[in-house]
Amino acid sequence: MTVSKNQIVQWLEKTAEVLGENKEYLTELDAAIGDADHGINMDRGFRKVMEKLPSVADKDIGNILKTTGMTLISSVGGAAGPLYGTFYMRSGMAVAAKEELDNDDVLSMLQ
Numbered sequence: 350m351t352v353s354k355n356q357i358v359q360w361l362e363k364t365a366e367v368l369g370e371n372k373e374y375l376t377e378l379d380a381a382i383g384d385a386d387h388g389i390n391m392d393r394g395f396r397k398v399m400e401k402l403p404s405v406a407d408k409d410i411g412n413i414l415k416t417t418g419m420t421l422i423s424s425v426g427g428a429a430g431p432l433y434g435t436f437y438m439r440s441g442m443a444v445a446a447k448e449e450l451d452n453d454d455v456l457s458m459l460q
Contacts, residue, residue, distance in 0.1 A: 352450040357413055358406050365395035387429060394425035394433070409448055414441030414458075 368375070368391045375388030398420045405416045418438030422430050440458040444450055450458070 350452055350455075352455060354406075354410050354413070354448055357410050357450075358402065361395075361398060361402060361413070361417060365399050368392050368395050384427070386427065390425045390427060390429055391433070394421045394430065397421075397424040409446050410450060411441040411443075411445035411447055414438070414444065417441070 368388070372388035372392040375391065376385050377388075379385050379387035398417050401416055401420050402413075405413050408416075414437045418434040418436070418441060420434075421437060422434030424430065425433065443457040443460070444454050447454060
């Protein structure tokens with residue numbers, strides 16, 4: 350299996366779409382245990398990612414993921430920004446300079 354740079358970009362776009370479609374539901378779930386802002390915050394963060402994505406979509410996969418992470422850290426409030434942002438930043442570091450990912454790369458990214 351290989352994952353292309355284009356597939357990574359599509360994954361981020363789909364994530365933004367699904368979060369946008371479900372922001373109210375995620376916020377409702379968060380209301381039961383938190384401060385009722387998770388869906389709103391994640392939607393805002395991924396809208397910012399979508400604003401920045403065109404400027405890095407031609408870069409390597411590591412750069413795309415690191416930019417995603419930095420954007421989430423700077424635009425998503427609460428614990429979610431650092432949590433999700435760190436995931437994307439560390440994933441990007443694990444696959445730095447890659448134009449395509451193989452199984453081992455995906456495993457490294459997720460570890």
